[in-house]
Amino acid sequence: MKRRLELNDQAGINVSRNFRSLVVEADGYENLSFGEKDCRNYIDKVRRLRLGTGDADAIQNYFVRMQKQNSQFYYVMDLDDESRLQNVFWADARSRAAYEYFGEVITFDTTYLTNKYDMPFAPFVGVNHHGQSILLGCALLSNEDTETFTWLFKTWLECMQGRAPNAIITDQDRAMKNSIEVVFPKARHRWCLWHIMKKVPEKLGRHSDYESIKTLLHDIVYDSWSKSDFVEKWEKMVGYYELQDNEWLKGLFHERNRWVPVYVRDTFWAGMSTTQRSESMNSFFDGYVNSKTTLKQFVEQYDNALKDKIEKENLADFNSFNATIACVSHFGFESQFQNAFTNAKFKDFQAEVASLMYCHTLFERSEGLISIFSVTENKKVFNKTQDIVFKVFLNEKDFELQCTCCLFEFKGILCRHILCVLTLTGKAESVPPGYILSRWRKDIRRRHTLIKCGFDHSARNPGLQRVNKACDAFYEVASTRINTEDDLSKVINWIERLKIELPCKNSSSKIVEQDGYVQNHMTRILDPLPTRCKGRPPSTRKTSKVDRIVKNKIARKKTQKRTQKSKTDQSQEEHEQTYSQTSGIVDNLAPFNPNKEYTNEENPDMQFDRGMPPYE
Structure with a gap:
């Protein structure tokens, strides 16, 4: 039973539910030789043994151990004058590598409380090649003022080699706004539209x-x-x-x-329009952590939650390579995207192909090298259909296309209106490579998928650690030092010489695993003082007045149903006896910037008033 208590605790099951399951299994309290308090004491003891005494010390030891397993693990602990923990930021090696491919757009949200110190969990969230949320670093903050956010953003920027995102989505927090203007002056800052409309x-x-x-x-x-x-x-x-x-x-x-869609649609947001990406990542930790979770519990549950997220990405990778979605048309460009895009992104593109039936295209006029087309779409808006006219601009010389709906600029997917023009002009066989964004491709071997995370016990294998360090070194050379064919030849010749100089060991030779040893002479860090952040109640989520009203109504309805059911059951028991039932890999491609492709300063004819709302 002790083993089961430990396993359930690591899975995020609280002590009360843990104990009740034992009671049910034992067929009653009287058949157990211990009580719930004994379980609670035992779990507390196990946690101390597993993570060390003291939350601040435990999280520091965890970070040191993770960094020893992989030198690319990054963390910073912000202390006050009394060496008491104020804020903490960390990013595992996988998240840092993923930022190379998916870091152009991020969301940031702090409305989620996850531990007894009321330190909001603040994740940096992006979108991977399947459109799934991906963690790009996170923090626990003791305050939500401009100074704290500035510290966090600078720390995160340093972690990501000084590469700032092109765009960032947050709520309307003024302290965040001030800090973003200081740390990310060139980034496009967008407010969460959903949060704004929710306040109406x-x-x-x-x-x-x-x-x-x-x-x-x-x-x-x-x-x-x-x-x-x-x-x-x-x-x-x-x-x-x-x-x-x-x-x-x-x-x-x-x-x-x-925040207004018509003002922000000309920027690439990878399909994100609100901070709900961050909130979905927050909700993903529900079930693993709660408002009473301590820091030392959190870091362990963080690994468990992250493992599930990575497994979903791996499954999506497998399906994209092994399950082909059939085309719905005979157009060559659909097959082109079928072979290039992940299944999730191909479905997005296929939705545009399927909507061609609602569009009608007419050639309007030519202005220099630019041909202008009018595409009328019969669109459904609020259960009503109406015809909306979009403009498509085609530069036939350079094969450049642009639509006033701005779906490609906003989401990186060619819109139905551009596809209509391609079919009308006889260019439906294929599109230029620039319109197939590398961030949505399935045939790229991305470095972050090769990196083991802290939850993977194989990362403590010394042999695998050596392999990971060698891979990091080789990747750095391959990505930054090979600029010509001559450089490539030098590197290949050097590797061939190494094969001769270094003997090849038998792959079956046994490697002895060693647990990382955490030094005991590190600076002692005191636990943070419990704080109350701006308006954030000590619960797992911040709820609005509307949410509370709806929640109370639902609760009352459930209570009424239970009462009515109880009366019905009682009546049935008087009349009858009732019974219960149980029952193909290519080289890494540099991230494509759709905004850069469509900045046509040399052709002023391409400049126009983008007049249609985006696909939110």
Whole structure:
């Protein structure tokens, strides 16, 4: 039973549920020789043995051990003047390597509490080649002010070799905004649209015309076809409903370039539109950690949660290579994307192919080298169909295409309107390689997939550690030093000489595993003091007033159902007896920047007012 308690504890099952399962198995409390308190004491003792005494010391020992297993493991512990832990940041070697491929767009969110010190878990989250959330580093913070965020962003930037993201999504936190402007001055900073629209009932709910305002605001935000169209509609709404003095609306309009879809669609966001990527990563840790989780418990559960995330990515890789999705058309470009994209991204592209039936294309005019086409799409908006006209610009000389819907700029997937033009002009056999983003390809061997994580006990194998270090060194040479064919020949000749100089050991020779030894003379770090962060309650998630109302209604309905069921069961027992039932690999490609490809300063004819809302 002791072994089962330990395993359940490592799996994130709390002591109460752990003990109740033992009671059920033993067929009653009287058949157990110990109580729940004994279980709790035993688990606490095991945790101390497993992770050491003291949360701050335990997390420091964990980091040192991880760094010894892989020198690319990165961590920073921020201490106050009394050597008490304030903030901590870490990124495993796999996350750092993944950033090379998926670091152009990130989301950052701190609304998730995960331990008894009320230190928000702050993950940096990106999107991998399957469209899945991927962790790119994380932190536990004791405060949420400008100084703390500035420290964190600088630390994360140093961890990622000084390479800043092109775009970042956060909530409306002013301290975050200030820090991003300092640390990432060139990054496009976008606010989470979902968080903003969620505040509408709270900010405008008392207005007598609230329902009309809510519907109109939704239409203005999501269905504005150009910036001028948005401004015109917004001003009409504010004037008609006399909302000129509403400070919330005034602030949103002033910062409209940070959240309104029509203002941000010209930037590559990898399909992300909100911080829900971070929140989905946060929710992924639900079941592993809770508001009472200590730091030393968290770091161990972090490994368990990360393992599941990596297994899902590995499964998606396997399926993309071994399961082919059939084409829905005879167009050559569909087969081209079928062979190149992962299954998830090919499905996104295939949705655009399937929507060709709703589009009608007409050639409008030529302006120099640019041919302009009008594509009318019969689109469904709020259960109503309407015809929306998009403009597609084609430079036949350089084979460059651009659409006013900006789906490619926003998501990296060619839109149905561009595909319509390709079919009309007889160019449906294939598209230029620049339109097949390397970040969505399945035929690239990405370095992060070769790196073992801290949860993998094989990482403690000295032989495998030597292999990993050699791979890191070889990768650095291959990615930064080989610029010509002559360089490549030198490296290959050098490797051939090494094969002769270094004897080849028998692969069956036994390698003795050794656990990493953590030095005992490290600086002693004190546990952090419990803190209360800005408005974050000591629970697993921050909930709005609307969420609480809905949750209470659902709870009341469930209670009523249980009461009604209880009465029914009681009545049935009086009349009848009831019974219960149980029952192909290519070389690494440099990340493609779609924005750079479409910055056509040499051809001013290509500049136009992008007038359609993006695919949010």
